[in-house]
Amino acid sequence: MHSSFRLALTTVAVLSAISPSVVVAGEAEKAERIVITGSHIKRLDSETASPVYVIERKDIEASGAMSLSELLQLSPYNGAGGFNEALTTGFTPGTAAFDLRSFGPERTLVLVDGRRSPIYPFGAGGSGAFVDINAIPLFMIKRVEILLDGASALYGSDAVAGVVNIITYDEVDGQHANLRYAGSERGGGELVSGHWLGGVDFDSFRLVYGAGVFKREEHLGADSDFANSLVTPAFANLLGGAALDLRDFYSGEGSVYNIDTDTISHTSACPNQNIVDASDFGFNGTVCAYDWAAEQQLMPETTRGAASVGAYWSVGEINFAARYDSVIVDTTSYGSFISSTPTAQQLETINGEQVIYFRRLTDTGAPSIETESVTHRLTLSANGTFGDFDWNSAIYRVDNKVDETLANGWWLNSRVTEFRQAVANGDFDLRNPMDAATIAAYTQSFGHEGSSELNAFEWRMSGPVLDTERGPIWLATGVEARQESFYDRSDAAIINGDVFGYGSSGAEGDRDLAAAYIEVAVPFTDSLEVNLAGRYDQYSDFGDTFNPKVALRFEPIEQLLFRASWGTGFRAPGLHQLFTTLNTGSSGGLPFIQSGNTELGAEESSSLVAGFVVAPNSSFEFSVDAWKVDVENIITNLGATRIANLCIGVSDPDPICAGRVLNAGETFTAPDGTVYTATSTTINDSFLNLAGRDAKGVDVSTLVRVPDVFGGMLKFQLSVTGLLDFSEQPFPGVRYQDRSGQNGNPEFRGKLTITWDGYAVNHALISHYVGEWDVANTAGNAIFSVDPYVQVDYQVGFNLKGEHRVLFGIKNLADEQPPYSTTAWPFVNRTLYPTLGRSAYLEWNKTF
Structure with a gap:
């Protein structure tokens, strides 16, 4: 058993012995109305007409999560497009993004x-825009509100599937210290963290501050049963064939090909498990295969530091606030580049026979990327009242600066050529390992940097405008102005594609926008309220858009609420999609180009939600909401192959072919002014408004409170979401294809939380469910099925004398292995499933 488990179990035993017995009942949870995401109208006596999933601070602590991405990964509403720091490939190592409804x-x-x-500043996959939720420290979060409804009429762009609103502390009583240690049963991913959160209050002035550090060691394929080798017997059963073997022909130990006998043999240094019958590669004999899985990261080494300070004071009837937050995230990752080290061959004569010795140059180590991401957030705000109206005004700036260094093991393409020539000339014996001087002579580091800034001003007001016999008519209105800019810049070698095994990205642009909105809540009867909202946005790039929303609240009795809403939404073209610089490539021997497109329009959507809430008393709540979201004009690339099939040699080409094929001599101008001249038929695969995506489903949730169970409060909370339909259209004129239950979109997901809160001891048992789904081909035909996944987490907390609190928890109690769901390493979907296995944590808290 791993040392962290022994330490944690011993501590729990001691605490159980010294902790005082539960002698009084836990105080029943008090119902508290809060201003919920989904309306700008400030009312504490009414919930909005849209469903909101709220994760309170007690829920965050009971989850055992150490980051916002970890908290949200197993949420029922996390979609296939989300990702976390486990995905170290591409240009965004260490980051995380949340995806509502896929x-x-x-x-x-x-x-x-x-x-x-x-x-x-770096796009997911090169061009996908996202907010890095790992740049928001968990210890500063008071609660998380997830609006499960489109809300562009209230918030503008991007609120197509919904909104995640992270509410941080603006008031803290006393001083709070926290330390945590966590480790997995198999090893790897060891974590140490601590934070301090405090506040002081001087009548009309208060100060809130906090600082925290977080360090997690890397988690490797060697620490996992399912990802420690590129040979995967499981797929023999799934696919009805032989074991999947993704090992490479070139290994660091090398192999020898005898030209005269036409046979291959492995070297004596080859590990037995990597000696492979060469017939798998089309040769006679045996070869030493390269199995890099054990050395690859399932999770990178990460260090985070955060600091926050907020000052709040009053002058007369006006309240002022100044808040500054800073987060630094350092990540060391290998990405998928561990398999991209150069190879070389050496022609020799041994015992009169000609042989070729060949191997991979693993001497240089895994190509690593060191990333430092620094986020600063400064907010100055004021609020007060004017008659019956509340008003709020704020100016704020947020910037994210990323410095990325391709640190160790990287080669220029030209240096690879030079090294191979040195081997051919006999200046270097490939059988000898490369010494430090040789490695330093041939490898070097490269720089990649980015920055993203947002400057904004907002003003809003809300209050009752007219009293009626059925209650007041409420109004909210406001204006907003923003300026957004970013850049993604690299060393010339990266831009020119001269770094061996590494791609290139580059983009730079900015835009301005202004918006105004209004929201009105009208009581038509004592039980029926209609909420109308509309927002006008004016962008400096694509133009303007207006989006309305209408919502109904019908409460025939106090214990029953019916709700429904409909609205339109939009997503402004992403800055990467507008301003990405020119990239070139080849597909099937046909050259293609990709670039941003400054002529893009906005994506457009509509959303519909309808449901009811039953709450006969404070001990029971039950809700059901059906939802539907449709999006069109989605910005995407068609792909060079598809464009060639649609547009070349076709007598009646599709209308989308206009400008997609460049003939020899024709030119294309990228957003940065770069002019490309085609020397032969070339595909233009730049971004277009093309695709469509529709989805519908149902959300069910229930909450049961049972007071005075063994002297404490017992609570059951269940949330389930069902995906009834998920259809995609690659471009206009092609039928929609149902993808529900396929390719990372399980039809059902759920979460059950059982807690018992007593005076001195608290327990939490959380079960996460991810339903089965199929891996399907482009035609929608299932290749194999992915099993359901159930993870159970447990936590016990002890309230000790002197305001001490100690928590012990086990995540993935049954050590459930994520199901095999992809034929690429690590053979599991890291968006949907954690990979750490059973892990334990021990946490100490002290209030001063």
Whole structure:
């Protein structure tokens, strides 16, 4: 058993012995109305007409999560397009994004205290816009509100599938210290963290401050049964064939090909498990295969530091606030580049026979990327009252600066050529390991940097405008102005594609926008209220848009609420999609180009939600909501192959072919002014408004409170979402294809939380469910099925004398292995399933 488990179990035993017995009942939870995301009208006596999933601070603590991405990963509402720091490939190592309803992170609006954050300067997959939720420290979060409804009429762009509003502390009583240690049973991913959160109050002035550190070691494939090798017997059963073997022909130990006998043999240094029959590669003999899985990261090494300070004071009837937050995230990752090290061959004569010795140059180590992401957030705000109206005004700036260094093991393409020539000339013996001087002579580091900034001003007011016999008519209105800018810049070698095994990205642009909105809540009867909202947005790039929303609240009796809403939404073109610089490539021997497109229009959507809430008393709540979201004009690339099939050699080409094929001599101008001249038939695969995506489903939730159970409060909370339909259209004129239950979109997801809160001891048992789904091909035909996944987490807390509190928890109590769901390493979907296995944590808290 791993040392962290022994330490934690011993501590729990001691605490159980010294902790005082439960002698009084836990105080029943008090119903508290709060201003919920989904309306700008400030009323404490009424919930909005849209469903909101709220994760309170007690829920955050009971989850055992150490980051916002970890908290949300197993949420019932996390979609296939989300990702976390486990995905170290591409240009965004160490980051995380949340995806509501599988519409993509760029169609889920992320707010912090109701205000926007800038996009991460490097796009997911090169061009996907997202807000890095790992840049929001968990210890500063008071609660998380997830609006499960489109809300562009209230918040503008990106609120297509819904809104995640992260509410941070603006008031803290006393001083709170926290330390935590966590480790997995198999090893890897060891974590140490601590934070201090405090506040002081001087009548009309208060100060809130906090600081925290977080360090997690890397988690490797070697620490996992399912990802420690590129040979995967499981797929023999799934696919009805032989075991899947993704090992490479070139290994670091090398192999020898005898030209005269036409046979291959492995070297004596080859590990037995990597000696492979060469017939798998089309040769005679045996070869030493390269199995890099054990060395690859399932999770990178990450260090985070955060600090926050907020000052709040009053002058007469006006309240002022100044808040500054800073987060630094350092990540060391290998990405998928561990398999991209160069190879070389050496021609020799041994015992009169010609042989070729070949191997991979693993001497240089895994190509690593060191990333430092720094986020600063400064907010100045004021609020007060004017008659019966509340008003609020704020100016804020948020910037995210990322410095990325391709640190170790990287080669220029030209240096690879030079090294191979040195081997051919006999200047270097490939059988000898490369010494430090040789490695330093041939490898070097490269720089990649980005920055994203958001400057904004907002003003809003709300209050009753007219009293009627059925109650007041409420009004909210406001204006907003923003300026957004970003850049993604690299060393010339990266831009020119000269770094071996690494791609290139580049973009730079900005835009301005202004918006105004209004919201009215009208009581038509004592039980029926109609909420009308509309927002006008004017962008400096694509133009303007107006989006309305109408919502109904019908409460025939106090214990029953019917609700419904309909509205339109939009997503402004992503800055990467507008301003990405020119990239070139080849597909099937046909050259293609990709670039941003400054002529893009906005994506457009509509959403419909209808349901009811039953709450006969304070001990029971039950809700059902059916929802539907449709999006069209989705910005995407068609793909060079598809464009060639649609547009080349076709007598009646599709209308989308206009400008998609460049003949020899024709030119294309990228957003940065770069002019490309085609020397032969070339595909233009730049971004277009093309795709469509529709989805519908149902959300069910229930909450049961049972007071005075063994002297404490017992609570059951269940949330389930069902995906009834998820259809996609790649471009106009092609039929929609149902993808529900396929490719990372399970038809059902759920979460059950059982807690018992006593005076001195608290227990929490949380069960997460991810339903089965099929891996399907492009035609929608299932290749194999992915099993359901159930993870059970447990936590016990002890309230000790002197305001001490100790928590012990086990995540993935049954050590459930994520199901095999992809034929690429690590063979599991890291968006949907954690990979750490059973892990334990021990946490100490002290209030001063």
